Amino acid sequence: MTFIFYQKYHFCQVPSRGQVNGRSNAAGAGQARGLRLEALPLSFLWFRAMMRSFNSTYSGLSTTVFETMSRLAREHQAVNLGQGFPDDPGAPDIRRKAADAVISGWNQYPPMMGIPELRQAISTHFAHHQGVNFDPDAEIMVTSGATEAIAGALFALIEPGDEVVLFEPMYDAYLPLVKRAGGIPKFVKLSPPDWRFTAESLMAAFSPRTKLALFNNPLNPSATICPPEDLAMLAHFCMAHDALAVCDEVWEHVVFDGLAHVPLCALPGMRERTVKISSAGKIFSLTGWKVGFVMAPTEIMRVLSKSHQFLTFTTPPNLQAAVAYGLMKEDAFFKGMRDDFQQARDYLANGLKGLGFSVLPSQGTYFLNVDLAPMGVHDDVAFCQKLVAEHGVAAIPVSAFYAEDPVRTIMRLCFAKKRETLDAALERLSRIKPA
Numbered sequence: 540m541t542f543i544f545y546q547k548y549h550f551c552q553v554p555s556r557g558q559v560n561g562r563s564n565a566a567g568a569g570q571a572r573g574l575r576l577e578a579l580p581l582s583f584l585w586f587r588a589m590m591r592s593f594n595s596t597y598s599g600l601s602t603t604v605f606e607t608m609s610r611l612a613r614e615h616q617a618v619n620l621g622q623g624f625p626d627d628p629g630a631p632d633i634r635r636k637a638a639d640a641v642i643s644g645w646n647q648y649p650p651m652m653g654i655p656e657l658r659q660a661i662s663t664h665f666a667h668h669q670g671v672n673f674d675p676d677a678e679i680m681v682t683s684g685a686t687e688a689i690a691g692a693l694f695a696l697i698e699p700g701d702e703v704v705l706f707e708p709m710y711d712a713y714l715p716l717v718k719r720a721g722g723i724p725k726f727v728k729l730s731p732p733d734w735r736f737t738a739e740s741l742m743a744a745f746s747p748r749t750k751l752a753l754f755n756n757p758l759n760p761s762a763t764i765c766p767p768e769d770l771a772m773l774a775h776f777c778m779a780h781d782a783l784a785v786c787d788e789v790w791e792h793v794v795f796d797g798l799a800h801v802p803l804c805a806l807p808g809m810r811e812r813t814v815k816i817s818s819a820g821k822i823f824s825l826t827g828w829k830v831g832f833v834m835a836p837t838e839i840m841r842v843l844s845k846s847h848q849f850l851t852f853t854t855p856p857n858l859q860a861a862v863a864y865g866l867m868k869e870d871a872f873f874k875g876m877r878d879d880f881q882q883a884r885d886y887l888a889n890g891l892k893g894l895g896f897s898v899l900p901s902q903g904t905y906f907l908n909v910d911l912a913p914m915g916v917h918d919d920v921a922f923c924q925k926l927v928a929e930h931g932v933a934a935i936p937v938s939a940f941y942a943e944d945p946v947r948t949i950m951r952l953c954f955a956k957k958r959e960t961l962d963a964a965l966e967r968l969s970r971i972k973p974a
């Protein structure tokens with residue numbers, strides 16, 4: 540490896556003999572500046588490479604439990620209920636639209652804010668489904684997935700030293716992005732079984748230095764929807780501290796039992812201080828598409844667009860065209876999607892309960908949680924590692940979604956899978972004695 544490194548470095552940095560000889564004194568100047576790396580001992584170059592420092596937020600990140608579990612799932616040919624995506628290929632007409640748009644549509648850079656048809660469709664869709672109105676020309680932007688929208692919002696809104704309220708368990712991208720933006724995280728811990736915050740926990744997290752609260756609702760991984768009274772309490776805290784709210788609402792359409800998603804921006808006083816983030820990947824169960832949307836008042840959108848400009852600038856136009864078509868589909872399409880996921884949720888939940896597992900309620904998302912405490916399990920990571928290695932079922936330990944003082948007794952399972960996949964998982968889980 541040292542040899543390869545040396546060769547690469549040597550090739551890139553040292554002027555060729557021809558170049559050196561072509562200019563008077565060039566060889567001498569190169570040597571004088573110490574550019575002749577042949578002269579340096581390999582051990583020195585190796586040491587330099589090892590000592591090089593990178594950005595501490597990212598270089599300090601260890602391998603995530605998601606990567607570890609996926610690797611273990613492959614190694615043990617496990618039934619993978621850890622991965623958060625459906626194994627259904629998605630609506631054929633929406634995919635056909637994308638394919639047609641690749642062949643006959645525009646394949647060059649689309650407008651930075653998103654193609655006009657999609658921005659109009661987003662505006663119409665959210666007015667119809669959630670009663671919120673955003674101007675397609677000034678208050679809506681298309682991003683490359685919700686993740687880009689979150690990163691862009693944090694980079695655009697946070698000044699180094701600003702405090703950011705985060706609710707744990709949280710989506711794994713939040714904390715590194717907040718830190719990279721220079722934000723100081725202030726955590727609100729949510730715990731099973733109800734995963735709710737209290738006035739005391741918000742009081743402890745909010746301060747005069749709070750710039751924004753990053754709020755995920757419906758919440759992954761708890762699979763819960765924030766009750767209306769808690770939403771009102773959060774709005775009150777944001778207004779009282781003149782804080783912004785960045786709302787990750789990617790699961791807004793995947794809600795069950797007739798529950799409706801209420802966006803925080805719909806609450807009195809919140810419209811002008813909220814950034815609403817959505818994901819077509821979740822709305823249409825096409826998670827690989829990475830088409831996201833941001834909705835925000837014009838003044839905030841102006842700065843969000845600046846950060847988007849230098850992160851990705853645009854999103855594939857053909858996927859945007861297909862998403863515009865999909866968002867205008869009739870209500871029955873979205874209800875059908877919810878009903879299908881709800882049936883899958885019930886199938887897995889009932890199967891697990893039949894085996895004696897303690898299943899927590901799932902109000903939305905592709906996930907349900909199993910409480911391991913009644914089984915005497917207090918280390919969810921060790922349990923999930925054993926589960927995949929010895930029983931061939933991959934799950935996600937929920938402690939992975941906490942930065943500090945994690946809840947260690949919950950495992951998350953994805954039910955957005957074919958019946959045969961859920962049956963195979965249940966059959967393997969039946970070999971475990973829960974109680």
Ligand SMILES: Cc1ncc(COP(=O)(O)O)c(C=O)c1O
Binds near residue numbers: 683829
């Ligand atoms: C809460 C949450 N936010 C954001 C994302 C990422 O969305 P996208 O794939 O559109 O970037 C996910 C994906 O699972 C998620 O669960």
